[in-house]
Amino acid sequence: MKAKDLLGRHGEKLAAGFLETQGMRIMDRNWRCPQGEIDIVALDGDTLVIAEVKTRRNLEYGHPFEAIGAAKLARLHRLALSWCRDHEVRAARRRVDVVGVIDDGVGEPQLEHLRGVG
Structure with a gap:
């Protein structure tokens, strides 16, 4: 596995643990379908959360949030619908x-969490 991929997996593990400390229940990780991948699927109360994780070693290539554009958000919303269909889950509310x-x-990893980005 490439160093970049290892860093990404490490970041996803940290993010999952962080979301659990925020009271969320992790339902799935690294779910794939032909249209793409969801890093983390979680429940926050009665809201289904699709969490995209972006990990960087430093800010040399910009902040991790800068990697999420309109096209990525649209794909994540489509993937959320696919995940719900595949798992027969009806969620009254969803967010990314x-x-x-x-x-x-x-040093200690730094994590930032943006709720409901799109």
Whole structure:
């Protein structure tokens, strides 16, 4: 596995743990279908949360949140519908969150959570 992929998996693990500390229940991780992948599916009360995780070692290539554009958000919403169909889940409410992780491997990782980004 490439270093970039290992960093991404590490960030997803940190993000899942963080979301659990925020009271969310993780339902699925790294779910794939032909249209793409969802990093984390969680329940926040009665709201289904599709969480995209972006991990960076530093800010040299910009903040992790900068990697989420309109096309990515639209794809995440489509993937949320596909996940619900595949798992026969009816969610009264859905939202897309983004968790940004900065982890240089030396200090304590920094996590930021944006709720309902699109």
